[in-house]
Amino acid sequence: MTGLLSVNALSKAYSSSGRQVAALDTVSLTIAAGETLGLVGASGSGKSTLSRVLLRLLKPDSGSISFEGQDWLALRGAELRRRRARMQMVFQDPLAAFNPLASVASVLDDPLRIHAIADRKQRPADIAALLERVGLHATLAPRPVRTLSGGQRQRVAIARAIATRPSLLVLDEAVSALDVTVRGRILELLVELQREHGLAYLFISHDLAVVRAISHRIAVMDAGRxxxxxxxxxxxxxxxSDAARRLVAAVPRLVTEPV
Known part of the structure; x- marks a missing residue:
């Protein structure tokens, strides 16, 4: 595996009640092509802030990001828009990330159109192929997103993310709102997509058991570090670390003998 993403000494502080709070404190990490790095930590540890800095939704106070050999933080305008296709995000609540009145077809049409991946005549076929690739029937295309189940919506979110042919997906609590059975199926889908397309994942969660199931490596965050x-x-x-020990202790264990 070769280097894909390299983060060096990222810092980001917020003002809260008249004082500065370090959401990110000199965070450094790497992700190789085709690798899954699990990022775990308690609520407020800085995981979501890091994901938003990586997606250029927040500007860091200091530090650097190299992505596919380029200075990611230096990109501007049309070049940034073009390169965004290579790093996509899947959120915890896809309904909040979509226009609730939009159809499945329009949700998937947008990235194909915006990034000029397919022309108007080709896009319906590409949309059908994307739905089938994530385990959904193409007949769902006209349906409003809000009428889908939680698992179906998350599959549509993954289909939208892979529509631009990215090399890296950032998944921020992407399965935490799903029941156990659906969660397992989504994890299986992610493993299949990684195997077929060489995708890399930054898989962010507070659930260490889920992260262990899908990750090659794990990084533990605590208080922004x-x-x-x-x-x-x-x-x-x-x-x-104490933070990792607390997370391990919080993983449910089956009782195998009477108490």
Whole structure:
């Protein structure tokens, strides 16, 4: 695997009640092509702030980001819009990320049109192919997004994200709102897409069990900093930081004998 994303010493502070709060404190990480890095931490640890800085939705106070060999923070205007196709995001609540009145077809048509991936005549066929690729029937295309189940909406969100042929998906609590069965199916879909297309994932969650199931490596955030990073099995089985130990302790365990 080769280097895809390199984050170096990112910092971002907010003002709160007259004082500065460090949401990100010199955060550094790397993701290789085709790799899944799981990012875990308690609420308020800085995970979502990091995802929004990576997507250029927030501007960091300092630090650097290299993506596909380019200075990601230096891109502007048309070049930034063009390059955004290569890094896409899947949010926790796809209904909030979509126009609730939009149809499935219009949601998937937008990235194909905006990034000039297909012309008007080709787009219906591409939309059908995207739906089928994420396990949905093409007959759903005319349906309003709001009429779909939570699992179906998240599949549409993934279809929209992969429509631009990205190399990296940032998934911010993308399965946390789904029930256990649907969550497992979405995770299986993500693994299949990674295997077929060489996608890299930054998989953000507070749920260590879910992160372990899909990640090659895990990074643990606490109070805006990366406090531990390593192979997924090592972080879960032998956590070194207090933050990782708290997350491991919070993972539910089955009772195998009477108490």
């Amino acid at each position: 990366i406090v531990e990073e390593g192979p997924a099995a090592d972080v879960v089985n032998a956590p070194r």
